Amino acid sequence: MDKIETQIGGIEKIDEAVRLLHEGEVVVIPTETVYGLAANALNAKAVKKIFLAKGRPQDNPLIVHIEDANKAKMVAVDIPESAYLLWEEFSPGPLTIVLKKHPLVPYVTTAGLETVGIRIPNNELALETIRRSNLPLAAPSANISGRVSPTEARFVYDDMNGKIPLILDGGPCKVGIESTVLDLTKETPTILRPGAITEDMLSACLGKVVNHKGKVVRAASPGMKYAHYKPMCACFAAKTSDEAKELYNHFTNSLVIARQDFLDTCDVDNKIHLGETPEECMRNYFRILRENENIYDVIIIESFENEPQYLALQNRIAKATEKPDKI
Ligand code: AMP
Ligand code: MG
Numbered sequence: 411m412d413k414i415e416t417q418i419g420g421i422e423k424i425d426e427a428v429r430l431l432h433e434g435e436v437v438v439i440p441t442e443t444v445y446g447l448a449a450n451a452l453n454a455k456a457v458k459k460i461f462l463a464k465g466r467p468q469d470n471p472l473i474v475h476i477e478d479a480n481k482a483k484m485v486a487v488d489i490p491e492s493a494y495l496l497w498e499e500f501s502p503g504p505l506t507i508v509l510k511k512h513p514l515v516p517y518v519t520t521a522g523l524e525t526v527g528i529r530i531p532n533n534e535l536a537l538e539t540i541r542r543s544n545l546p547l548a549a550p551s552a553n554i555s556g557r558v559s560p561t562e563a564r565f566v567y568d569d570m571n572g573k574i575p576l577i578l579d580g581g582p583c584k585v586g587i588e589s590t591v592l593d594l595t596k597e598t599p600t601i602l603r604p605g606a607i608t609e610d611m612l613s614a615c616l617g618k619v620v621n622h623k624g625k626v627v628r629a630a631s632p633g634m635k636y637a638h639y640k641p642m643c644a645c646f647a648a649k650t651s652d653e654a655k656e657l658y659n660h661f662t663n664s665l666v667i668a669r670q671d672f673l674d675t676c677d678v679d680n681k682i683h684l685g686e687t688p689e690e691c692m693r694n695y696f697r698i699l700r701e702n703e704n705i706y707d708v709i710i711i712e713s714f715e716n717e718p719q720y721l722a723l724q725n726r727i728a729k730a731t732e733k734p735d736k737i
Contacts, residue, residue: 413572418563418579421535427576428543436460438552438566439475439539440580441531443504443589443605444559444696445566446475446549447574448539451485454516457548461518463573466555471521472548473506473529473589477540485512485526485546492616493594499615502532504585505607508593519548525595535580551588552577556640558699558730561586565700586693587726596620604722606692639696639729641703647713647731651676654710661708667698668712684712688719695723699730 417423427437434456436449447463449456451474461468474485479497482489486509493507511526520526531537540547551559552566560566563579570577590605592612601609601621613619644661648654651672658664658678665680666673669691673681682698685691691714702709711727714720 414575416567416571416574416577418567418577420579421538423576423578424535424539424542427539427578430575431456431539431543431545431547434459435576436463436574437539438563438570438574438577439531439533439536439547439549440563440578440583441475441533441536441549442502442584443531443587444561444583445552445563445577446473446531446536446547447552447570448475448547448549450543451475451519451546451548452514452516454518457516457518460548460550463570464550464553464555466550468518469521470550470555471523471525471527472519472550473527473591474515474519475529475531475536475540475547475549477537478502478530481546482509482528483512485515485528486510487512490594492599495615496592496612497530500607500611501530502537503530503607504532504589504605505529506589506591506603508591508595508602510595525593527591529589532584533580535578539578558639558641558696558703559588560700561693561696562700565697568700582693582697584693585689586696587722590722592619604725606689606722608719608721639699639726641699641709641730643703643707643709645699645709645711645730647715647727648710649713649715654678654712657708657710663706664708664710665702665706666710666712667702672712680706688723691720692723695726 436459439448488510506527506529554569561583590607591603593600599619609621667682714724
């Protein structure tokens with residue numbers, strides 16, 4: 411790949427972003443979940459550049475970003491009433507809905523699937539870019555494949571400098587982990603990936619929702635089989651502060667990240683407060699990993715295994731701490 415100069419800019423760069431997108435280039439947009447590596451979802455050549463820049467396996471589908479529910483017909487067919495109910499309730503927001511794909515959406519975008527994941531991001535810079543370009547934008551997280559998702563422009567720059575022409579900087583992401591992915595092509599709506607929109611919120615809107623909690627999902631949602639959200643250093647999850655301290659002392663140059671009560675009872679030198687509420691912890695999690703993965707050799711993270719309100723975060727912690735018996 412030719413090395414290109416990567417610019418970073420704000421709202422003043424939207425017109426340039428739109429021009430680049432129309433030329434079939436890749437541009438980074440901020441969203442409320444994480445930063446996205448965006449290209450025209452209907453242009454197979456442009457979408458291939460996303461895979462190239464990320465080093466993403468080709469059987470991992472991309473989420474298509476649109477500005478409002480009326481545009482869904484550009485990329486999906488047979489859209490059920492339930493999708494409109496969900497968009498009414500949760501959009502713009504961190505919810506991706508999987509529907510039957512429109513014939514104009516190339517298979518490179520959906521990784522060969524007959525379905526397409528659609529999302530309306532809750533970020534003005536992203537929405538304005540979509541509106542002005544009048545294009546559906548395929549956009550996976552703007553990290554090198556397998557690495558921690560970027561929640562600030564500086565982290566995108568670390569991974570994408572020299573590979574793409576422009577990063578739109580919208581400040582730190584407000585949600586901080588990727589969207590909930592809900593499949594509406596199944597008989598019962600099925601959560602393929604947990605996120606900030608929870609099973610309870612979805613079932614309050616739709617009635618019954620199936621949540622595989624990341625287990626059966628591997629087959630249904632191809633991307634889930636790959637290693638994800640992996641920091642550059644080793645990571646462990648600890649259920650108690652005693653367990654964290656034991657791990658900490660076993661290794662050298664370690665760090666513990668956790669809620670305050672956990673830290674208060676964990677007698678170690680290097681510790682960072684993750685947050686208190688699920689929202690705060692989600693918002694800080696990827697940033698703390700990115701800021702510390704090159705400083706420490708081992709990061710020990712509080713485990714939220716038995717706290718359902720932290721399910722989405724625990725899913726990312728499980729991935730970061732997964733041992734490499736598979737890729
Ligand atoms: P990323 O944008 O990097 O967070 O990855 C998007 C993820 O959304 C993929 O890895 C899949 O797990 C999921 N996804 C996107 N499109 C589909 C689809 N058509 N069917 C099932 N899962 C999807
Ligand atoms: Mg990703």
